Amino acid sequence: MTPLVEEPIATGGWPAFRMTNKLQIRRALLLLAILGAAFAGLGYRLVDLQILRHDELSKLAHGNTEREFRQAPRRGDILDVNGNILATSVAVKTVCADPSLIGNQPAAVAHVIAPLLQLNEAALAQKLTPRSFVSRNSNGEIVTNELHYVRLARNVPEETWQRISAAMTNLTFGVDETKLSRANREFFRNLRRHAVYSEADQMRVYPNGLLAGQVIGFPAVEETNVGGHFISKIVGCDGVELAMQKPLSGVAGWRVTETDKAQHELVEWRDEDVQARDGLNVVLTIDSAVQHIVETALAEALQKHTPKSITGIVMRPRTGEILAMVSLPNYDPNKSGSITPEARNRVITDVMEPGSTFKIVVVSGALNTGTVKLTDQFDCEHGHFAFAGRVLHDAESHGILSVENIITKSSNIGAAKIGIKLGEQNLYHYASEYGFGQRTGIPLPGEARGILHPVKDWTKVSIAQIPMGHGVAVTRLQMLQAMAAIANDGWLMRPMIVSRLQERDGSVVQTYQPERVRQVVSEATSKLMIEALKTVATKDGTAAEAALKNYVVAGKTGTAQKVENGAYAPGKYIASFLGFFPADNPELCISVVMDEPKEGYYGGKVCGPVFRDIAERCASYLNIPPDPKLMTNAPPLVVENLNHRTQNP
Known part of the structure; x- marks a missing residue:
């Protein structure tokens, strides 16, 4: 009697299962290979960013947010032998603006502050208009940057600056701002608060006019471009102002700190803070x-x-x-x-x-x-x-x-x-x-x-x-x-x-x-x-x-x-x-x-x-x-x- 032999079923059984399992394994291996390559690439990127290019990228990052603020010392007075003031420094303001925060409103801003600064309104509006400039980055590459700093006026009295500040706070633009988008409302808020600002400065004053003028001398303003900002320093050009320049000048201080996108200091991120040392008073033999x-x-x-x-x-x-x-x-x-x-x-x-x-x-x-x-x-x-x-x-x-x-x-x-x-x-x-x-x-x-x-x-x-x-x-x-x-x-x-x-x-x-x-x-x-x-x-x-x-x-x-x-x-x-x-x-x-x-x-x-x-x-x-x-x-x-x-x- 011939034994019965069970035939495998064509639609199932072990051979079909074995084929399916191999395919899944291949797919899994492929997926693992892809994931491995991705993780390897990510790992290399992390090594590149954190180790290989750390110094370079850190410098670039700081360049975007780090800023050095210079603290100008007060220039010393010049006195006669009895203590009468012949030359002194009066605290004033330098009025500046960030055109990038003004957008399409330079005419409105100029209309309000030009009379206070006694400047031509049209010329001031042109100065406030946003614009870009071309420079080279640390790699020598040509890049385009927004202009964030223009100086509008020097030797502005404190009371005049207060009037300018109030005028900017109350500035209106002829639109219902409650109906504006959140982004537009933020734009107008930044314009009012940050677009026009002041920097501390000093002005040399000679209370007696002609008296001993040639002995005292006269000043000039020396400017240095620091990070796009012009730092002013009073220097003597004649007389005692020139001869005693070093003791009169004092020693500048500085702060190295982080800034926000509007270039304002983030005090909590201040790295260095060296106080300025004011100049000495020079007492003359002149009576x-x-x-x-x-x-x-x-x-x-x-x-x-x-x-x-x-x-x-x-x-x-x-x-x-x-x-x-x-x-x-x-x-x-x-x-x-x-x-x-x-x-x-x-x-x-x-x-x-x-x-x-x-x-x-x-x-x-x-x-x-x-x-x-x-x-x-x-x-x-x-x-x-x-x-x-x-x-x-x-x-x-x-x-x-x-x-x-x-x-x-x-x-x-x-x-x-x-x-x-x-x-x-x-x-x-x-x-x-x-x-x-x-x-x-x-x-x-x-x-x-x-x-x-x-x-x-x-x-x-x-x-x-x-x-x-x-x-x-x-x-x-x-x-x-x-x-x-x-x-x-x-x-x-x-x-x-x-x-x-x-x-x-x-x-x-x-x-x-x-x-x-x-x-x-x-x-x-x-x-x-x-x-x-x-x-x-x-x-x-x-x-x-x-x-x-x-x-x-x-x-x-x-x-x-x-x-x-x-x-x-x-x-x-x-x-x-x-x-x-x-x-x-x-x-x-x-x-x-x-x-x-x-x-x-x-x-x-x-x-x-x-x-x-x-x-x-x-x-x-x-x-x-x-x-x-x-x-x-x-x-x-x-x-x-x-x-x-x-x-x-």
Whole structure:
């Protein structure tokens, strides 16, 4: 019997199941492969972002949200010796805008704020219009960026900014904003709150206008582009503002922080915060009242004699402290845009042939070396002296004069003969020792050296010309410094214009002490020179108009023909008078110099009266005790008190 064999069913059974299972396995493997590749790609991307390109991408991310905010320090004040404010910084606002937040509304914004900023409305609307600019990113690729920062106005008072802020808050656009989409409502909210904003700034102010303008100097604004924002810094351009730039400036602070999309700081993400250190106050030796006295006297002389310029200096000979320094024409630092070269500080910038004031150099040198005595006599040749192929002249005819009378009468020929006797090397030595041909070292910019040629470059006639103030060029300050040395027992002092540096609360950081440069002549020689110089401001001297009622004056006149294009200019003179008082106990040394005066040109005639006016008023203001022998019953002069003109902020 044949066994029954069960046939497999074609529609089912093991072979069909096995085939189906293999297909599923293939599909699963394919899916696993795809998932594995995806995870591998994601893993590589994570490694790329977190490890391989971490520094680069972190820098880019910070570039989008990180910003450095600079904190400008307050610039220090400039004060006179009594604490009166000569220059100060006032807090103001710089008004800025983010055009990207203004959208299609620049006209509406400009219409509201242009009148408050006193700007042209159409021009302002153009400035507020959104726009893009092209730049390169950190990879050097060219990218397009929205403009987020424009500066609309500087030096805006706080009250004006408050009005602008209120106007922006209440700005309307002629639409019912309740019916707008959420995005549009957000746009208008950001426009009102953030599109126009302010940055803290400061403006330099000079409360006394013209007073001591050239000494104080004037400012400019230096700008630096930091991340698309212009950072402003006040820098000095002349005078003390320039010379003392570092202590006045202070040290800037900064914050490194995160910002939102509107470029406003997220305080909680602040990384660094370094506070600014305000600038120091600079206290000058200038006394505002003395400065006012000199400026007033020179302005009157300017009107009377119409010179091209006139200068005046008041110095304490014992210390070198300068109480006043004036050069007319001058300038108002508040109006720096209108300053011209004619308003420069000629006291230190311009050089001139000094004329007869230089006779103090040759005579004091000859006395100090024992070459002459005050009683020695010289033949002054009745006004004509031939030497080295040249004829030297005196303004008046003089015969035999003593050394003292050569000073009294200001004889050119007498001074030339003393110079010849002193010798070239000695004459050069004393001229150099008095500081000629060198800067005085006063901390003011633009000081000239003057001209004092070495002996090897002298001509045969130089030894006779230099003693009378020809063939040498000096600044007005150098000449006064030399005269002050004679008043100070022969000691040359460094001119002082800065007294001290102090914090805003008045605590002193640094004090500048009087500096002796060197002793040029002995105390005995200086006493002899003073005796000779006393005779100048007398009826027998060349500056009788400089005499004071209650003080003995020691001084010297100068009248120098101007040099133009290498030759002496006919009819053009520089007149001067330098003097100090009380002669035997000097308190003040004063210089007055006129360039091309009219209505007279002799130093004693045109500058002597100006010296007298300044000296009398300064003596009254400073309560300088009079010489007992000369006391009169004259009423004291009234000097304006300037303390009310400036107030500490």
